Amino acid sequence: MRPASKSDLFWSFSRLALQGFGGVLAVVQRELVEKKQWLTPEEFVEDWAVAQILPGPNVVNLSLMIGDRYYGVSGALLALAGMLTFPLLIVLALVALFSGVSDLPQVQGALRGMGAVAAGLITATGLKLIAAIKNNPMGFTTCCVLAGLTFVAIGLLRLQLAWVLLSIGGVACVLAYRAIQRVAQPSTKGVQAP
DSSP, X not given: OOOSSHHHHHHHHXXXXXXXXXXXXXXXXXXXXXXXXXXXXXXXXXXXXXHHHSSSOHHHHHHHHHHHHHHHHXXXXXXXXXXXXXXXXXXXXXXXXXXXXXXXXXXXXXXXXXHHHHHXXXXXXXXXXXXXXXXXXXXXXXXXXXXHHHHIIIIISOOOHHHHIIIIIHHHHXXXXXXXXXHHSOOOTTOOOO
């Protein structure tokens, strides 16, 4: 399926932006894959991976990619406007209203609690998307090993993201390229030359 119109694209991304706090991965996956069906789970995983390695916020990158896919440059700009317009207005209003209460322990506690909820949503979405890598040309085991190495490198060893992307990401790109080449080439076993 695809967005019904450019206004559907704008308002859909506006709704997505207004549902997220501290990250909208769980909301984006549910809305774009499950509800609107603009992407398959596999397409979402692939597009999200590209959106993560591009500079800037992941979901903004994804909105640009999806907007461009369906409506070209104007769609990309509308999706971007949908992602940014209302959150910008809300943040400006919150800054004006609550600048004097940011040091209160209740406010700091609420923000820590929201951070924990956001982390839980991201973890739940990651677990839900594991099924999408079963169809990956590299194979489920290879994908899990690469994910595990990435977690160890960033989460435990605290290596810089750029080095992890260059090393583990580079290895993953080579493995994916080889796997795709194997799948794309027809099997020549048992075929005799004339």
